[in-house]
Amino acid sequence: xxxxxxxxxxxxxxxxxxxxxxxxxxxxxxxxxxxxxxxxxxxxxxxxxxxxxxxxxxxxxxxxxxxxxxxxxxxxxxxxxxxxxxxxxxxxxxxxxxxxxxxxxxxxxxxxxxxxxxxxxxxxxxxxxxxxxxxxxxxxxxxxxxxxxxxxxxxxxxxxxxxxxxxxxxxxxxxxxxxxxxxxxxxxxxxxxx
Amino acid sequence: xxxxxxxxxxxxxxxxxxxxxxxxxxxxxxxxxxxxxxxxxxxxxxxxxxxxxxxxxxxxxxxxxxxxxxxxx
Numbered sequence: 001x002x003x004x005x006x007x008x009x010x011x012x013x014x015x016x017x018x019x020x021x022x023x024x025x026x027x028x029x030x031x032x033x034x035x036x037x038x039x040x041x042x043x044x045x046x047x048x049x050x051x052x053x054x055x056x057x058x059x060x061x062x063x064x065x066x067x068x069x070x071x072x073x074x075x076x077x078x079x080x081x082x083x084x085x086x087x088x089x090x091x092x093x094x095x096x097x098x099x100x101x102x103x104x105x106x107x108x109x110x111x112x113x114x115x116x117x118x119x120x121x122x123x124x125x126x127x128x129x130x131x132x133x134x135x136x137x138x139x140x141x142x143x144x145x146x147x148x149x150x151x152x153x154x155x156x157x158x159x160x161x162x163x164x165x166x167x168x169x170x171x172x173x174x175x176x177x178x179x180x181x182x183x184x185x186x187x188x189x190x191x192x193x194x
Numbered sequence: 195x196x197x198x199x200x201x202x203x204x205x206x207x208x209x210x211x212x213x214x215x216x217x218x219x220x221x222x223x224x225x226x227x228x229x230x231x232x233x234x235x236x237x238x239x240x241x242x243x244x245x246x247x248x249x250x251x252x253x254x255x256x257x258x259x260x261x262x263x264x265x266x267x
Contacts, residue, residue, distance in 0.1 A: 019264045019265070022264065023260065023261065026257060026260055027251050029252075030253075032252070042216065042254065044205075044255075044256045046258060047260065048254060048256070048260065048263070051260050051263055055264070058267075059202070119231040126246075126247050128242055129240075129248075130247065133244070133248075145248070148209075148241045148244050148250075149245050151210075172204045172205060174236055176205060176240070176241075179240055180236055180240060
């Protein structure tokens with residue numbers, strides 16, 4: 001009897017630890033969900049589904065390991081499953097991501113050093129950033145957001161996206177270059193209009 | 195350090211992934227090269243603006259829903 005009581009106590013303590021740990025990532029998950037879904041209602045739904053799926057997979061989580069990366073992996077998989085299951089109801093921009101910058105443009109971006117035509121931008125607006133991120137091809141967008149907004153390490157991003165660390169690294173480098181050029185082009189164009 | 199090496203290192207530095215022993219060579223190069231210094235400043239600035247722009251607090255209603263979901267599981 002005493003053993004059972006001790007076991008229940010340990011289990012409830014472990015359970016509380018789990019709840020506390022996964023709850024501490026709620027704001028970050030909501031932020032990532034907003035990035036994926038582009039609207040508050042779908043973002044909240046995705047967060048709820050993510051926690052439900054996390055509870056179903058609770059046994060796979062080892063206390064002390066990186067709960068953030070684990071939850072973000074679940075969120076991403078949940079999001080992708082949603083898209084696959086319901087192609088007619090497009091969630092945010094997921095079904096129509098615009099890839100205006102093609103791979104053919106990338107060699108141009110590999111030039112070394114700041115482009116002398118870029119007179120860099122101060123006072124970037126939130127809208128500029130959001131627009132530029134939406135213009136990034138998907139593979140660059142996710143890696144850059146997970147690194148620069150969510151602060152994950154290359155190792156964690158590799159685990160969340162299921163890609164090698166070298167690919168994470170190169171996508172972050174290239175994604176940032178594309179962002180910088182997009183923002184600079186817009187700023188320079190806006191200056192020309194004035 | 196060449197500018198090409200510096201570009202690669204600065205991205206890793208900004209990501210928090212550059213090994214400490216490579217910090218000094220990068221900083222030395224940035225001290226000497228104004229082009230790379232400007233590129234570094236731009237990249238850091240975009241990162242900060244992006245981070246500031248995309249931070250959200252979960253709505254109170256969602257916080258309550260998730261808390262109760264966890265408690266009742």
